Amino acid sequence: MVRFKNRWLLVELIPCPTATASALDASSPEDNGINSKQIWSALKQSVLNNFGDTGWGAVSSSLTIKYYSPTTNVCIIRVARDHHKTAWAGVTMLTNIEGRKYIPNVVHVSGTIKQAQLSAITHNREVIARYRANRLTAAAYQDSYEEFLQKSTQELEALQD
Template sequence: MVRFKNRWLLVEFIPYPDGLLSTPSVQAKETLNGKLIFAALKQSVLQNFGDSGWGAVGYSLTVKYYSPTTRLCIIRVGREHVRTAWGALTLLNSIEGQRVIPNVIHVSGTIKHAQIAAIEHNRVVIARYRAIAKTPAGYTDSYEAFLETTTNEINALQD
């Protein structure tokens, strides 16, 4: 019996402003979801690698998790086709008309290591949000509940 081996891509979708002085809209991050990301990734593979690229990648490609707050996504792909999926992610520039910059943060062979990297990245993003808000060290905010919720969601993912 041969085991199906996967790679797990941890990707952050950074919104790209249209103008130099404009800031990313809050609405843009709320409208993205796993289905839209999968559809955009499929189109990118088809456009850049053709039908044979999609035929190789398509059977194993899955979006397992997406957080609209931190714009973090966990994608599963077969081990032998990870470079094709990564290339299609890199060449992706918009999802449903929303311009994004995909940033591959981590690639791992197990979902457990992708979960650990995602939880750590969430903590870093929340620390950035707190630094921007200039909150004192002892201040409790809604981010604690968010971190706990996302940690539980990420840990609940199964292979």
């Protein structure tokens, strides 16, 4: 019996500031209105545009968005090991989701969901620390980010393959 092997991509979607938004607003977390289904659709379109039906046919059966956090714009994508480079390239060439421009940043690629979870938790903590630094709050200050970190850690640890 052969086991189905996956690769897990931890991707940060960095929103590009619009002409009307200031640089400070672009660095703060916001509800940007996208969800994992819209990310999947945009990724599908990116693979189709860049690799055609053959590329999409290779990737489509195994491509799933397992986790997305609108606060930190981090998502975990599962794809078959044989075709993970096609999916990775599709993520890299992704330019917009639902008409809003994003810069995708592949933070981590792993062979197990556990390593992707640990990297996502570490990355979430770093992003929240950046948000706090931009707000110029003391490190001991309790805010809604603490609840988010606890909630996101629980959600990430609950992910199953």
